[in-house]
Amino acid sequence: ELTQFDVVVNxxxxFTPDMYHLPADLTLLLVKALANTNTRLIAIGGAGSLYVDEDHTVELNDTPEFPPEFLVRSKTHGKSDDILRKFSNVDWTMFTPPPILDAEGPESNDYILGNENVILNKEGKPYLSYATFAQILVDEINNHKFGRQRFTAVQN
Incomplete structure (x- = not known):
């Protein structure tokens, strides 16, 4: 029973075409299971769904620079965001990392939070280390700053 937990993180x-549907499918199962409960859902999004324009009409995965080999995966994973927005009876948050997510990078307390758009650090890069990503995720679990919205981050 998931409702025994304060927060569920999806x-x-x-990574293979036959599995691309799984993130969105699991998101749908989780929002149905957590509807009208006090258990929060934090979903991890894909960078391709972040917007590159202020009008929120062009996603990163719609730009010519987006690697074509990741397009179908990105578009399929991006359906999770659409699913979350349809469930007002679930306390959800979507944490979407930037395009450069570094498994080897250092943890840092020097980072910038954003919302729906790709953001850049002081060096002009959309960069975040896994360690800093984890720190920001734990902060969101503890402090619940982004209820029913999506956010992103970059580190300097």
Whole structure:
């Protein structure tokens, strides 16, 4: 029973075409299971769904620079955001990392939070280390700053 937990984190990803549907499918199962409960859902999004324009009409994965080999995966994973927005009876948050997510990078307390758009650090890069990502995720679990919205981050 998921409702015994304060927060459920969905960090599901998929790396082969036959599995691309799993993140969105699991998001749908989780919002149905957590509807009208006090258990929060934090989903980890994909960078391709972040917007590159202020009008929120062009996603990163719609730009010519987006690597074509990741397009289908990105578009399929991006459906999770659409699912969350349809469930006002779930206390959800979407944490979407930037395009450069570094498994080897250092943890830092020097980072910038953003919302729906790709943001850049002081060096002009959309960069975040896994360690800093984890720190920001734990902060959101503890402090609940982004209820029913999406956010992103970069580190300097």
């Amino acid at each position: 960090a599901t990803s998929a």
